[in-house]
Amino acid sequence: MPRLRDRVAASPSLTTSGAKGVPSFDEASLVAPAVAAVRGLRVSTLDGTELVHGVDLAVRPGEALGVVGESGSGKTLTCRALLGILPAGTRITGGAVLIEGQDLAHADERAWRDVRGRRLGAVFQDPASYINPAVRVGAQLEEVLRVTAGVPRRQTRERARELLDSLGLRDVDLVLRRRVGELSGGMLQRVLIAMALAADPAVLIADEATTALDVTVQAELLDLLRDLRRERGLALILVSHDLAVVSQVCERVLVFRDGAIVEGGATARVLRAPGHPYTRELLAAHAEYGLERYLRS
Amino acid sequence: MTALLEVEDLSVDLGRAPRVRVLHDVSLRVRPGEVVGVVGESGSGKTTLARAILRAVDASTGRIVVQGREVQALRGRRLRDWRRAGAAQYVFQDPLRSLDPGVRVVDSVAEGLRIAGVPRDEAAARVTAALAAVGLSDELARRRPAELSGGQRQRIAIARALAVEPRLLILDEPVSALDAASRDRVIRALIGLRDAAAGRGDDALGMLVISHDIGSLAAVSDRLVVLYRGRVVEDGLTRDVVSSPRHPYTRLLISSVPLIGVDAPDRAERTALRALVDA
Numbered sequence: 099m100p101r102l103r104d105r106v107a108a109s110p111s112l113t114t115s116g117a118k119g120v121p122s123f124d125e126a127s128l129v130a131p132a133v134a135a136v137r138g139l140r141v142s143t144l145d146g147t148e149l150v151h152g153v154d155l156a157v158r159p160g161e162a163l164g165v166v167g168e169s170g171s172g173k174t175l176t177c178r179a180l181l182g183i184l185p186a187g188t189r190i191t192g193g194a195v196l197i198e199g200q201d202l203a204h205a206d207e208r209a210w211r212d213v214r215g216r217r218l219g220a221v222f223q224d225p226a227s228y229i230n231p232a233v234r235v236g237a238q239l240e241e242v243l244r245v246t247a248g249v250p251r252r253q254t255r256e257r258a259r260e261l262l263d264s265l266g267l268r269d270v271d272l273v274l275r276r277r278v279g280e281l282s283g284g285m286l287q288r289v290l291i292a293m294a295l296a297a298d299p300a301v302l303i304a305d306e307a308t309t310a311l312d313v314t315v316q317a318e319l320l321d322l323l324r325d326l327r328r329e330r331g332l333a334l335i336l337v338s339h340d341l342a343v344v345s346q347v348c349e350r351v352l353v354f355r356d357g358a359i360v361e362g363g364a365t366a367r368v369l370r371a372p373g374h375p376y377t378r379e380l381l382a383a384h385a386e387y388g389l390e391r392y393l394r395s
Numbered sequence: 396m397t398a399l400l401e402v403e404d405l406s407v408d409l410g411r412a413p414r415v416r417v418l419h420d421v422s423l424r425v426r427p428g429e430v431v432g433v434v435g436e437s438g439s440g441k442t443t444l445a446r447a448i449l450r451a452v453d454a455s456t457g458r459i460v461v462q463g464r465e466v467q468a469l470r471g472r473r474l475r476d477w478r479r480a481g482a483a484q485y486v487f488q489d490p491l492r493s494l495d496p497g498v499r500v501v502d503s504v505a506e507g508l509r510i511a512g513v514p515r516d517e518a519a520a521r522v523t524a525a526l527a528a529v530g531l532s533d534e535l536a537r538r539r540p541a542e543l544s545g546g547q548r549q550r551i552a553i554a555r556a557l558a559v560e561p562r563l564l565i566l567d568e569p570v571s572a573l574d575a576a577s578r579d580r581v582i583r584a585l586i587g588l589r590d591a592a593a594g595r596g597d598d599a600l601g602m603l604v605i606s607h608d609i610g611s612l613a614a615v616s617d618r619l620v621v622l623y624r625g626r627v628v629e630d631g632l633t634r635d636v637v638s639s640p641r642h643p644y645t646r647l648l649i650s651s652v653p654l655i656g657v658d659a660p661d662r663a664e665r666t667a668l669r670a671l672v673d674a
Contacts (some may be wrong), residue, residue, distance in 0.1 A: 387614035
């Protein structure tokens with residue numbers, strides 16, 4: 099990628115990369131200022147029911163943070179607050195949303211537009227619903243490159259091609275000519291990741307982004323996320339109901355339950371010595387029913 | 396031991412001009428007391444297989460025999476009677492769509508028995524037994540579907556299928572729509588059914604569980620059938636298939652599953668397997 103800022107050199111946590119893609123933990127990243135954070139975040143419905151009860155979360159340059167929890171645990175609401183896209187009927191009732199140090203908890207949509215897409219990218223579970231089904235994906239990716247990343251019109255085609263190529267898509271020209279219905283879920287999610295990365299953001303939030311995909315495709319996308327971290331110094335917030343997915347990519351993990359974080363820390367520590375009964379329950383289910391029991395012996 | 400379900404050299408073509416073969420000579424068997432998992436990703440043909448067993452699509456060649464009855468030959472009234480007799484019961488991914496939202500779940504569970512003309516007292520006892528088999532109370536069953544969690548609804552759907560005392564239960568993605576805690580409860584319910592069937596000989600319930608999720612299948616199945624691009628590429632004891640897969644696709648599939656505390660096979664190996672599978 100020619101015009102990418104060279105964050106790799108600037109980010110201390112990127113000097114390490116495990117041979118098997120296992121993230122290594124670099125304490126230097128802990129002293130670096132967070133690129134995105136929420137502090138004491140509270141989210142409530144308009145009638146005053148609190149759904150997120152004072153959550154702290156921070157991700158530093160080049161760090162991969164896992165966020166684990168079930169539906170209704172508050173993990174997705176927290177990420178949506180971080181993106182300034184809380185669902186209708188909910189609002190922030192306390193705390194700060196810090197993007198590169200700037201508190202946007204009560205910012206208007208215009209302030210958010212400068213940040214979302216440019217400093218923060220996001221991909222969700224259902225890529226098809228974020229793409230216009232009637233328009234070729236190439237045209238939509240070019241539009242994002244032009245509007246969000248400010249790429250001059252005559253360069254957008256070439257940039258779109260480079261971007262998809264860098265995400266490991268084969269037959270890039272063919273993909274660019276296709277529409278949503280003509281692409282597999284894995285290809286669509288790569289196109290969405292390309293759109294999220296078009297403006298070279300500092301943070302990528304992937305909320306259940308691989309959940310709906312076949313497991314072999316999921317593995318390829320997790321590889322891709324690891325690469326993006328390493329090559330671009332991208333900070334990653336990986337949201338998943340699946341502790342195993344998070345354990346493969348993230349060096350730090352937060353466990354959400356009922357609108358609060360019940361456990362957090364280095365992934366290896368949490369897996370080895372879970373402190374909260376809920377985390378222990380998640381691990382026990384894996385030990386009892388997972389494929390691990392056939393493969394350990 | 397007579398098989399409860401025998402699929403023999405089944406091929407299915409879908410679409411017209413051109414017809415596309417989506418299943419190629421698929422064979423598999425479910426015996427009494429056995430839980431057979433069919434794992435396949437999108438495009439594997441697993442949904443078509445389920446639909447063919449349901450008689451929702453026609454076979455181009457081959458046979459599907461349920462308890463000695465060749466179902467592809469059934470038409471019209473005989474097909475209706477066979478379905479109503481309930482020898483094979485089906486449970487689908489989304490129980491919200493299969494349960495009537497206006498009806499208390501206990502009445503949904505009893506519906507098949509009412510249609511079959513089972514006397515009220517006996518029906519009530521069978522409903523209670525079916526609910527207990529999946530770990531649900533009568534009290535819970537007096538609610539309506541919207542008042543239950545996804546996992547509870549899925550267990551209700553399984554109880555409803557069990558109440559008619561089928562010999563064969565076919566479950567299509569039974570846990571895919573559920574979150575972790577609900578998923579575990581449904582898996583526990585299925586393991587409970589499997590254990591209850593053990594040792595009952597020819598009378599035991601057999602189950603065919605179809606899913607893209609090899610993790611949940613490995614938890615509940617005795618045998619695993621791996622479907623890839625419409626073909627059975629592996630069929631064996633679950634333990635053997637998972638711990639020493641033979642076909643490159645099965646190896647790719649298993650090495651792609653995220654695990655906790657087990658080193659994932661490295662990427663180079665997966666890339667090589669993918670190339671082998673695609674070739």
